[in-house]
Amino acid sequence: MKITRRELLTRTIVIVLGTGISFKSTRGVEEEKNLVMCIIPDKCIGCGMCVKACKIENKIPVEKPISRTWIEGYEIKIKIPYSESDVKKIVMNTSKNPFLTYKWGDGEHFFVPKLCNQCQKAPCVRVCPVNARFYTAEGIVLVDKNSCIGCKYCVTACPYGATYLHPDQKVTDKCTYCYHRIKRGFSPACVQACPTGARVFGDINNPSSEVSKILREGSVDVLLPEEGTDPKTFYIGLENKFIVEHSIATGEEINE
Amino acid sequence: MYVREYFKKKIGRISLPDNFLFYIWLFVLIVLIEVGAYGIVQIHTKPIMPTQPFESYAGVPWRLLVATYVFFVVSTTGLCIVSSLGEVFGFIRLKPVVRMGLLLALVTILVGLMIIGLEIERPFRAPFAFLAHVNPYSLMFWMIMFYALYMVFLIIEMWFILRDDIIQLSIRSPSSLGRFLYGLISLKFLEPVAGSYRPKYRRKLEHEFAKVLGFITVFVAIIAHSNLGAVFGVTYLPFWHGPLMPIYFILSAIISGAAILMFSSIITFWARGVKIKGKIYDSIQMLRVVLGFALVVDLFFIAWKFVSKFYFPSPVTKEALEIFLYGPLKINFWVFELGIGTLIPILILAIPITGRSVKWNLAASIMTIIGIFVLRYDLVIGGLLGKSISGITYQMYSPHVFEIMAVVGFFALTGLIYTIGIKILPILGTMEEKTGRGE
Amino acid sequence: MNDEGDIKKKAIFFGFVLVVFVAAGIIFYVFYLSPPIEKTYVQKWMEIEASRLPQYGSPELCSKCHFEQYSLWIESEHHSSIQCENCHGIGMKHIENPYDGNYMPRIDTSREFCGICHESIPPRDESSAIKTVNLSTHNPEYSCILCHLPHRT
CATH class of the missing domain: 1.10.287 (Helix Hairpins)
Structure with missing residues (x-):
């Protein structure tokens, strides 16, 4: 590619002026599909099928307590003012199901499945020093495992705790919405494995898809809206829960 | 010195070489470096790094090695700032320790970059990645970039400062290898006139250019260092988040630099048998002023930071600080950071009787260094533990034995490079010329 | 005196030139050289990721x-x-x-396997999407599939 001197000068000026404003994006020109996931915590029964399916599908060590998706079981005593000990959180991220053996006490109980929120303004993409994280045309954040140097800044920067260090590959890893599956027309493994339909996956640009209908009807929340990450994983009907945990915050109605 | 006398009395009959203590020192350092190398190899071959999600406290992503890296780069910035006070900004009383400070700054930045290069999970990938595809929006990239630049500028600056003396050494060195190497380092063949005489104009120009370079180096160091503060400051974690983090890093760098320079200069003068009096004593007294002042400012900084975050019991900021005040890091905070690291040194330096005594100064500087190291550790680990999670009780992250071994190795490496630097470079040049060749 | 001033000016000028060169080099490298390389990396990885079975x-x-x-x-x-x-x-x-x-x-026809979803635990209350039973009181000792055929219910 040849660049004339004039072009070089203008480009330099644009770059110098625009470093703060311009957003480096690898998104393609045509943004036909915008894939999102909708999670309905009311329907989750804590069976852990999604965790197992995800781990086998993506070859994550099954018995190690790291997972691309995990289920949090909450036991909350409703009391005002609440104290730290009124909130109990049990995490399922291996093939063992702790919910069946846990001695549940009084209070309100519910499950919240969690995974990478696929933020559209992702902190992990922003902080990665070697550009190993990027957005695809569908708006999915991927980790380039051939470039990742394992500095773990993304692990520190992710407010959702959704990214982690893969112990065998020695690079960071996170949910990709099963990119290889959705490229072939399947739905993600966790969605396919869910027996109650607590996870719905689809294209939000297609008005007749199930996701669009759900998002149009229910009250939609995202996790940690105050972080300004613009997630693409939506949560339906969290507001009837007792909201105490910082990562289960309400707010940000989506007007589709 | 006392030890040598003692040994001489004890083993009187066996004739020891004059500098056998020096060889013991080298031997210990090399053993420790091997221990550290073993630790690093084990860290990378055995999966001791987090195999838990970050939220569970067993999966703290940044650990002891990152804390050590922060300690080293804080030290290098501080050393550079304190040395430049003497070299560039006209604190002439610091003159006798300036070269030592610059050498230490160079050693610590080298070791610091080495630590972070070995801490990441894919050490062999990193250099290529930083050469090929970088993210200009990442503060971590700019941090590494500026530290690398700083290192280059520092080397050039030191070269210009030392060049004249190295040329003299290349003429006077007893061995031909020494003559050749010193000549090579100083690029003596570029000189128009052979021999020890050099025109005043050239020397003057080199000196001035070194000053300008010193200014640039300090500037780059501060940019790099505030970048490091911002790496922590931009995250959402409540203890780290905030614009004051970079400023705080610069301030604590001065503490770290002054303390380390005080410590190492006293030790080096003792080891080389240089009497600490006159100008040298003055320079250490100057360091005492700088260190004391920085410590007092730091005390206020810590106090108001904690008060402002604890004043209203907002759950987010409160949880972040509970760890320090009465959580798992309470001993580190109250005893090491505040007591040993700040209050006792301030007292020692402020009281005239102890402040004017070199031995007490040494004690104060050692305490400050320990305090600063614990402070770095608490900053990194405490900030990460402060990720507020309801329903999970605090568990303490404790460093793995391999990590500790690696840290010991890195400190030994610092000592080794510094010792070699003192030996071969004209760091104490002007003093030694009077007393012969030293040891 | 005049000579010294000249030396100072010269030194500052050299320093300035050095800084400008270094800054230009960094800008050129970060904003011109690095992005095209990075793009090929991204493309390659998307192919690798999509090719997983x-x-x-x-x-x-x-x-x-x-x-x-x-x-x-x-x-x-x-x-x-x-x-x-x-x-x-x-x-x-x-x-x-x-x-x-x-x-x-x-x-797998064990009771524990069915219990993964159908065991009655407090979070699975009446409003939950799946019918639950208490496995320890609901006809213990019998296999689930004696009464409930999984492919029919």
């Missing part, structure tokens, strides 16, 4: 061979909402090597 199949794939069970299941009352592989385990390997014993799908 799925492990988890779909009921339609299962129906190619097991049509009998499929037709039973698809008309069942409740279980029609869950996929074959949820109970029988991941099946892509089995599809590739149908007669390999290592990849045979699981047929």
Whole structure:
């Protein structure tokens, strides 16, 4: 590619002026599909099928307590003012199901499945020093495992705790919405494995898809809206829960 | 010195070489470096790094090695700032320790970059990645970039400062290898006139250019260092988040630099048998002023930071600080950071009787260094533990034995490079010329 | 005096030139050289990621061979909402090597296995999507499939 001197000068000026404003994006020109996931915590029964399916599908060590998706079981005593000990959180991220053996006490109980929120303004993409994280045309954040140097800044920067260090590959890893599956027309493994339909996956640009209908009807929340990450994983009907945990915050109605 | 006398009395009959203590020192350092190398190899071959999600406290992503890296780069910035006070900004009383400070700054930045290069999970990938595809929006990239630049500028600056003396050494060195190497380092063949005489104009120009370079180096160091503060400051974690983090890093760098320079200069003068009096004593007294002042400012900084975050019991900021005040890091905070690291040194330096005594100064500087190291550790680990999670009780992250071994190795490496630097470079040049060749 | 001033000016000028060169080099490298390389990396990785083979199949794939069970299941009352592989385990390997014993799908009829979803625990209350029983009081000692056929219910 040849660049004339004039072009070089203008480009330099644009770059110098625009470093703060311009957003480096690898998104393609045509943004036909915008894939999102909708999670309905009311329907989750804590069976852990999604965790197992995800781990086998993506070859994550099954018995190690790291997972691309995990289920949090909450036991909350409703009391005002609440104290730290009124909130109990049990995490399922291996093939063992702790919910069946846990001695549940009084209070309100519910499950919240969690995974990478696929933020559209992702902190992990922003902080990665070697550009190993990027957005695809569908708006999915991927980790380039051939470039990742394992500095773990993304692990520190992710407010959702959704990214982690893969112990065998020695690079960071996170949910990709099963990119290889959705490229072939399947739905993600966790969605396919869910027996109650607590996870719905689809294209939000297609008005007749199930996701669009759900998002149009229910009250939609995202996790940690105050972080300004613009997630693409939506949560339906969290507001009837007792909201105490910082990562289960309400707010940000989506007007589709 | 006392030890040598003692040994001489004890083993009187066996004739020891004059500098056998020096060889013991080298031997210990090399053993420790091997221990550290073993630790690093084990860290990378055995999966001791987090195999838990970050939220569970067993999966703290940044650990002891990152804390050590922060300690080293804080030290290098501080050393550079304190040395430049003497070299560039006209604190002439610091003159006798300036070269030592610059050498230490160079050693610590080298070791610091080495630590972070070995801490990441894919050490062999990193250099290529930083050469090929970088993210200009990442503060971590700019941090590494500026530290690398700083290192280059520092080397050039030191070269210009030392060049004249190295040329003299290349003429006077007893061995031909020494003559050749010193000549090579100083690029003596570029000189128009052979021999020890050099025109005043050239020397003057080199000196001035070194000053300008010193200014640039300090500037780059501060940019790099505030970048490091911002790496922590931009995250959402409540203890780290905030614009004051970079400023705080610069301030604590001065503490770290002054303390380390005080410590190492006293030790080096003792080891080389240089009497600490006159100008040298003055320079250490100057360091005492700088260190004391920085410590007092730091005390206020810590106090108001904690008060402002604890004043209203907002759950987010409160949880972040509970760890320090009465959580798992309470001993580190109250005893090491505040007591040993700040209050006792301030007292020692402020009281005239102890402040004017070199031995007490040494004690104060050692305490400050320990305090600063614990402070770095608490900053990194405490900030990460402060990720507020309801329903999970605090568990303490404790460093793995391999990590500790690696840290010991890195400190030994610092000592080794510094010792070699003192030996071969004209760091104490002007003093030694009077007393012969030293040891 | 004048000479010294000249030296100072010269030194500052050299320093300035050095800084400008270094800054220009960094800007050129970061904003011109690095992005094209990075783009090829991204492209390559997207291909690698997309080329990974799925492990988890779909009921339609299962129906190619097991049509009998499929037709039973698809008309069942409740279980029609869950996929074959949820109970029988991941099946892509089995599809590739149908007669390999290592990849045979699981047929687990133990009470604990049914309990993963149907055990009654406090979070699964009346409003939950699945019917639950207390396994320790609901006809212990008997196998679930004596009364409940998984492909029919």
